[in-house]
Structures are given as C-alpha cells and as structure tokens.
Ligand SMILES: CC(C)(COP(=O)(O)OP(=O)(O)OC[C@H]1O[C@@H](n2cnc3c(N)ncnc32)[C@H](O[C@H]2O[C@H](COP(=O)(O)OP(=O)(O)OP(=O)(O)O)[C@@H](O)[C@H]2O)[C@@H]1O)[C@@H](O)C(=O)NCCC(=O)NCCS
C-alpha cells in the first residue's frame with residue numbers, strides 16, 4: 001500500500017508537470033498569436049532584428065523544466081525568504097537555459113519572471129486558487145528580498161528610473177493589475193460578445209497595452225513610443241475591439257505605427273502569456289472555442 005508521503009509527492013509532481021506544460025503552451029500561443037503590433041508573430045519578426053517565431057518557440061520549450069522545478073519547489077510552501085531565494089535561483093537558471101537555447105538572444109526574460117512567479121504561487125496554493133488569489137500570492141513572493149540576486153543595471157531599471165514609471169518588478173509586486181483588472185476581464189468580455197478566440201486574445205493584449213509602462217517600448221522608442229502604444233490600443237478597444245472592422249483597422253494602423261517607431265511591447269506580450277496561463281487554469285478547455 002502506498003503511504004501518504006508517496007501520494008503527496010505524486011500529486012505535487014503531477015500538478016507541477018501540468019503547470020509547466022500550461023506555462024510553456026501559453027508562451028507558444030502568445031508568440032503565434034497574429035497580428036500583434038510590433039511583436040514577433042506568425043507573420044514575421046515585427047520590430048525585431050534578432051527574434052523569430054522559431055526562436056521564441058524553442059525558447060518556450062527550453063523553459064518547461066524551469067517551470068516544473070519552480071512548481072515542485074514551491075509546492076504548499078509559505079511565502080518566505082528561503083522560498084524567494086530558491087525561486088530567484090531557479091529563475092536565473094531558467095534565464096541561462098533560455099540564452100543557451102537561443103544562442104544568447106533575450107526572448108523571454110520578462111516572461112520567466114511573471115510566469116515563474118505565477119507558477120510558483122499556484123503550487124504554493126497546491127494547484128488550486130482563483131486568478132486573484134494566485135496573483136496576490138505571487139505579489140507576496142515578489143515583494144520579498146532576494147539577497148543572492150546580482151546587482152544588474154538592466155534596461156528595465158534604467159527606463160523606470162529615467163521616466164519614473166513602474167516596470168516588471170512593480171507589476172508583480174502590485175499583484176499583476178494589468179492581468180487581473182484589464183486583460184482577463186477583457187478576454188472574457190470579448191468572448192461573451194462573440195469574438196473569436198484569436199480576436200479575444202488580441203483584445204486582451206490591447207487592454208494591457210492601454211496603460212502598461214512597457215520598458216521595452218520605453219528603451220526602444222521613449223515616451224513617444226509608449227504614448228503611441230497606449231493611445232493606439234485605446235483606439236482599438238474604443239472601436240469595439242478586433243472583431244469589429246474599425247477595431248481591426250485601428251489594430252493594423254497601430255502595427256504600422258509601432259514599426260515606424262521601432263517599438264515592440266515585449267512586456268505586454270509576456271503579460272498576455274501569463275493571462276492565458278491563468279485563464280487556462282480556471283477555465284477548462286471545452287469551455288473555450
Ligand atoms: C525583475 C526582473 C524582470 C528584471 O527586471 P528589470 O526591469 O530590471 O530588467 P529587464 O532585463 O529589463 O527585464 C524586464 C523585462 O520584463 C518585461 N517587461 C517590460 N516592462 C514590463 C512591465 N511594465 N511589466 C511587466 N513586464 C515588463 C520585458 O520582457 C520582454 O522583453 C524582453 C525583450 O526586450 P528587451 O529587454 O528590450 O530585449 P533586448 O534583446 O535586451 O533588447 P532589444 O535589442 O530588443 O532592444 C523579453 O525578454 C520579453 O520577455 C523586459 O525586458 C527579473 O528578470 C529578475 O529580477 N529576475 C531575477 C530572477 C528572479 O528573481 N526570478 C523570480 C521568478 S522566476
């Protein structure tokens with residue numbers, strides 16, 4: 001007869017496998033979703049010179065073991081400094097895996113951060129919990145200090161200081177407001193209003209882009225680029241979203257504008273992938289079209 005420890009271990013492993021697979025698939029779905037303004041999608045490389053869809057897909061596959069390890073280590077743990085350090089270490093190892101898989105190209109640094117925290121939070125809650133509870137748990141983890149983290153003056157840090165805006169760190173510490181308050185509600189509203197799954201996902205991306213201070217856009221195109229992104233996305237949603245002819249025309253106009261500015265909302269793309277992950281956790285496949 002199997003003992004309780006075996007049963008618990010098996011359950012932790014099964015849930016970790018499930019979470020890692022969902023996280024990887026969500027990264028792939030985000031990368032393939034088209035047409036996305038300025039971003040890599042199934043049409044091409046967007047504003048990027050060094051990124052391709054096959055590189056994004058390879059990167060997503062390389063990260064599945066990282067998400068699995070994060071879920072297993074975080075299983076039914078409390079948010080404390082020891083777990084924060086472990087998650088930080090596994091996240092940095094994930095960044096190394098990504099770099100090895102892509103030959104040194106940064107494809108998913110922000111996604112490892114957001115998705116890694118959400119996968120960990122979900123495992124801390126033993127694979128249950130609503131999207132709000134998972135995001136709140138991820139925020140608790142993100143607020144804890146990681147003393148082992150190397151001091152890096154990253155592009156993101158430079159942009160947040162220069163423009164005095166929140167970046168990826170703050171988005172997580174605040175409980176992912178762009179996912180919980182904007183993207184998930186928009187995804188569900190667009191589905192309810194009859195949009196196709198692709199159109200609903202594009203609308204969710206627009207909802208994020210209406211207000212995110214995306215440090216990728218700021219680094220590449222400054223405040224002009226950020227305003228173009230936010231106002232363009234607002235125009236798409238104001239026109240009724242991507243399912244409406246005027247909304248779709250506004251999306252294509254935004255794509256053209258982002259390309260002329262060399263702007264790419266990589267942070268918004270990461271948050272869309274995390275939105276799809278949370279959506280999948282709480283909505284079974286048969287209820288999605
Ligand atoms: C906390 C960290 C995320 C580090 O953050 P920081 O801001 O200091 O560092 P960056 O290296 O700039 O990474 C931030 C990435 O987060 C995405 N992002 C941007 N804005 C936001 C936002 N407002 N909210 C949420 N997420 C945001 C974005 O990632 C995507 O863009 C990347 C590609 O763009 P870019 O950096 O410009 O690419 P480059 O190739 O360098 O330049 P170009 O040539 O293209 O111009 C791509 O990775 C997308 O994913 C930002 O880049 C975190 O990384 C950290 O501290 N990690 C340590 C490990 C840890 O503790 N992990 C725990 C969880 S596993």
Ligand SMILES: Nc1ncnc2[nH]cnc12
Nearest residue numbers: 031039040107266269270
């Ligand atoms: N589709 C995409 N294109 C460019 N950068 C990204 N970062 C995350 N997803 C991305």
